[in-house]
Amino acid sequence: MRVNNLNLWPIGNCQVSALIDENASFVWACQPRVDGDPLFSALLEPKGESALPRGEWRVEVENQVSCTQLYLRNTPILVSRLTDADGGIAEVYDFCPRFPRQGRMYRPVAFCRIVRPIAGSPRIRVQLNPTTDWGANDAARTSGSNHIRFLTAPQPLRLTTDAPVSSLLEGRCFRLEKSLHFFLGPDEPFVGNLGHTVATMLHQTSDEWRDWVRGLAIPLEWQKVVIRSAITLKLCQHEETGAIVAALTTSIPEAANSGRNWDYRYCWIRDAYYTVQALNRLGALDVLENYLSYLRNIVDDAKGGDIQPLYAVSGEPKLDEGVADALAGYRGMGPVRVGNAAYTQVQYDAYGQIILSNAQAFFDERLFRKATIDDFRALEKVGDRAYAAHDQPDAGLWEFRTRTSVHTYSSVMSWAACDRLGNIAEELGLDDRADFWRERAEAVRRTIERSAWFEEGKRFAATFGGDDLDASLLQLVDMRFVEPADPRFLATVEAVEKGLRRGEHMLRYADEDDFGLPETAFNFCTFWLIEALHLAGRQDEARALYSKMLERLTPAGLLSEDTDFETHELWGNYPQTYSLVGLINCAGLLSKPWSAVR
The missing domain is CATH 2.70.98 (Beta-galactosidase; Chain A, domain 5)
Structure with a gap:
């Protein structure tokens, strides 16, 4: 059997x-x-x-x-x-x-x-x-x-x-x-x-x-881990359109009998951004170029309107969610869902991720198709949406289904959208537009620093006006909103680690959501913690925690979305692009340099 x-x-x-x-x-x-x-x-x-x-x-x-x-x-x-x-x-x-x-x-x-x-x-x-x-x-x-x-x-x-x-x-x-x-x-x-x-x-x-694989720029250490992750990320791209799916499966539950069974065989703007970011660091420009083609079609079809959090690999926006009754589910733990109702949600971070994914195309001379002024004009419409949404409530990157807040992560992505548009405009010689977008970026920054600041804890909060924590706060440096040595960031890291770390793993958040309290750790967030430890100068701790994550790999050298933080069993859809991105990024950060063997 x-x-x-x-x-x-x-x-x-x-x-x-x-x-x-x-x-x-x-x-x-x-x-x-x-x-x-x-x-x-x-x-x-x-x-x-x-x-x-x-x-x-x-x-x-x-x-x-x-x-x-x-x-x-x-x-x-x-x-x-x-x-x-x-x-x-x-x-x-x-x-x-x-x-x-x-x-x-x-x-x-x-x-x-x-x-x-x-x-x-x-x-x-x-x-x-x-x-x-x-x-x-x-x-x-x-x-x-x-x-x-x-x-x-x-x-x-x-x-x-x-x-x-x-x-x-x-x-x-x-x-x-x-x-x-x-x-x-x-x-x-x-x-x-x-x-x-x-x-x-x-x-x-x-x-x-x-x-x-021969064309990849890989770190000295953990080469096999990085290569296997890169190959599998490429397998998650539907090359005909350029879309990148979050995982190859549907309805592997995030925890036993949790009901957290979702269909991940679609292209999330957020997940794809992190995927191309990781592969860019390895020099896999073919994946970026194909994905940018997909994004340009998404932006064109939106005609300056709302961008969904996810789309079908064909670009089809409608992903009605239903249940496949003929399938009992992974280990009999149904339901098996087909489609994903998250396409109807408002998640404003997607605007920033579209612009961040596109930014490299305006600077990189290696690309077959460098981005043009016309592409910039199209992205400005996305930037307008990001700016308008920067202080508005949304479902957040964790896709809460029954509540909304003004999420700090979404707002910082809106700031990043404006900031990168300013950089692009300067590269194109459009000084007036560069000034325009930098003024907008500065206005968003002021809002975030005022509204997301939790004075009692001397740190940032996950939502405007709140004191809550979620692991996305560890991304403030990656988005270049703060510097690694900023006391505000270090205090935030300390609070997130204290509130969300469970031994060798990190939760996304510790509060109840639509399905109760989280029962498993989110692997990508553990890699975010490893990055934050590295940036905070805690190099030995970062390497030790990365080694523990390597012990969780399947025989194929891969990870799913979630890990039981007590039994260490893997749960969630597989293979998960988020988790593979974490394997690649942390290897690049923590590895000894190639000069060590020369």
């Missing part, structure tokens, strides 16, 4: 992705893109009976005693070694094709598996049973001598294979005597020699990823 945990290994090609469990089974994958209907839905436990394991693609050896897994170096290509009781060994290579072909990137809606005999005479069973209608039904199928056609939604898929089709259809064991190849992709005849073509795809995909 499959163990249901977050020890999952992502594969993908920036069009589709899949999560493979610790027994080499596909348990989650959506098509034709990350926010589509899951053809593999076992992670969220489809209800009802089925002749084959529902929502899975299993490869197992008879009398299996172990499965060891690793990625091919600097790629998202997974190798699983399956061993039976007699020492027989089979290896499974799993990947999604991605490589240049005919002048463009080939990244089909396709999943490839190669199963190779390594030792002994292993007998294997391959069971492929995709679902439709959010886990409600097994996909109807027809078959031929070398293929199985599945009527999945919204488009049918075809498995082409040189394995015995009848054994696949009936889930029968057979002896593995040669390498077998599986290409699950578009519903069309497979052209060419299957074995040769899929093996060539494996090598071309490996070369493409290794070449991308």
Whole structure:
């Protein structure tokens, strides 16, 4: 029986992705893109009976005693070694094709598996049973001598294979005597020699990823952690549009039976900002350029009006939230939500994040497309919205559903929007606009310093006129609102750490929200604390806490959104871009310099 945990290994090609469990089974994958209907839905436990394991693609050896897994170096290509009781060994290579072909990137809606005999005479069973209608039904199928056609939604898929089709259809064991190849992709005849073509795809995909990694500017220490995080962040970008999703999953609860089950397969302006910021530090400009294209379309469609906190990867603004009743949920902990009602919320920090994400494009000569005066004019409309909202209540970055406040984080993002527009205007030689935006920035600063200041504690508060704390106050330096040595910042760090730290972890906030008191720590906030400790000169403490976070990594080297601060078990959607950003940023801050080895 499959163990249901977050020890999952992502594969993908920036069009589709899949999560493979610790027994080499596909348990989650959506098509034709990350926010589509899951053809593999076992992670969220489809209800009802089925002749084959529902929502899975299993490869197992008879009398299996172990499965060891690793990625091919600097790629998202997974190798699983399956061993039976007699020492027989089979290896499974799993990947999604991605490589240049005919002048463009080939990244089909396709999943490839190669199963190779390594030792002994292993007998294997391959069971492929995709679902439709959010886990409600097994996909109807027809078959031929070398293929199985599945009527999945919204488009049918075809498995082409040189394995015995009848054994696949009936889930029968057979002896593995040669390498077998599986290409699950578009519903069309497979052209060419299957074995040769899929093996060539494996090598071309490996070369493409290794070449991308080779261009990263990584720190001396924790290189494997940074590389794996960077690869996975890139997998979270839907390359066709440039959107970056918050995670590859929906409805993994933030804590057991908490009801905090959300669909994260969409592009949050905030999450994407932090993602491109982290990858920029590594020199991965391709992700930034694609995302800026996505943002320009969002801004154009808004026509100077409200910007939502999140959008579909297509740019579609409407993400109505419902429940997939045919799925019991992760460990049976429903509901499984599809869509996210947060798109209707007012979250004013998004205006600042749009401008901060775009600012580099006005200065960076490496970009294929440097931003222009016309782009600046479009961003000024976003800046107008940021300025107008800087002292207005919103749902805040933690997306409270039943209350609003004037959140300090949102207001500081409005300040940053005005400040960066002033910098951009100066770069473009628009002195009058530079003065205009700097005057606005100074006015917002005065408001924040007056209204977010908690005099009794000699520190900043999370909301205007309040005394409350949340971890976003640790971002005041990152947004350049204060200097690291500012006594106000140091006092704020001390208060946040005292109020929100739980051992080796940080809460977002400690007060009750729509679902009661928080039960788990938010991993990204722990990384914010590590950054703040570093900035406060507490370097040894920062490194020690970072080392503790590395102990929480899954076997794939990744993190989800949340951690139980008592048991250290991971919860929340996976892999979480926020958490991977924290791994990258803190490694860059804390690492010894490359000069140490020269």
